[in-house]
Amino acid sequence: MKKQVVKIQYNSPVVLGFAFLSLAVLILDTLTGGMSTVKLFSVYRSAPNDVFTYPRFVLHVLGHSGYSHYIGNMMMILAIGPALEERYGSKSLFWAIFMTALVSGMVHWLFFEGSMLLGASGILFMMIVMSSLAGMKSGCIPLTLILVLVLFVGGEIVDGVTVADNISQVAHVVGGICGAILGSAMRK
Secondary structure: OOOOOOOOOOOOHHHHHHHHHHHHHHHHHHHOOOHHHHHHOOEOOOOOOOOOHHHHHHHHHHOOOOHHHHHHHHHHHHHHHHHHHHHHOHHHHHHHHHHHHHHHHHHHHHHOOOOOEOOOHHHHHHHHHHHHHOOOOOOOOOHHHHHHHHHHHHHHHHHHHHOOOOOOHHHHHHHHHHHHHHHHHHHO
8 A cells, every 4th residue: 555645735826925925024024123014015105206105005915013913814815815816817816916905005105194004904805805706607796795895895984984993994995896896807
């Protein structure tokens, strides 16, 4: 009887790469006393001529305020992301992450002076909505999509109006909108 060798498969390069890059940024944050995250991995109103302003529009999704913030986002991204990457392909998912980061970073930079945005929760919300669209059939709107929009995005809008916390509900809503647009476009 032959022993079967179990191999570890790098099954989702974009999702795993995103998780590992975010972990590296968190480690760098610890080593630099938070300076790297403020300088490169968060977005806030900075001068248009600041050389770091524009990379921050995208890089902010790699930064996290601490281990629990990182784990909260990555657990869900690692659970949802591989199925999306298998369904839509690595290249399409990469561009969906990039576009969602860019849009949420620009929205924050333009409209929210005096606050800083970092973290992958906008990406997570994009993935949640995209996964709800994955099983959509022509001419039908999945009930799961309606529930996701009502419960998650609707809840974020309510929280944004009624709760004073350090969570950017706008990034969640922007992520959800990007997920709906990109998920619909990638299905075709």
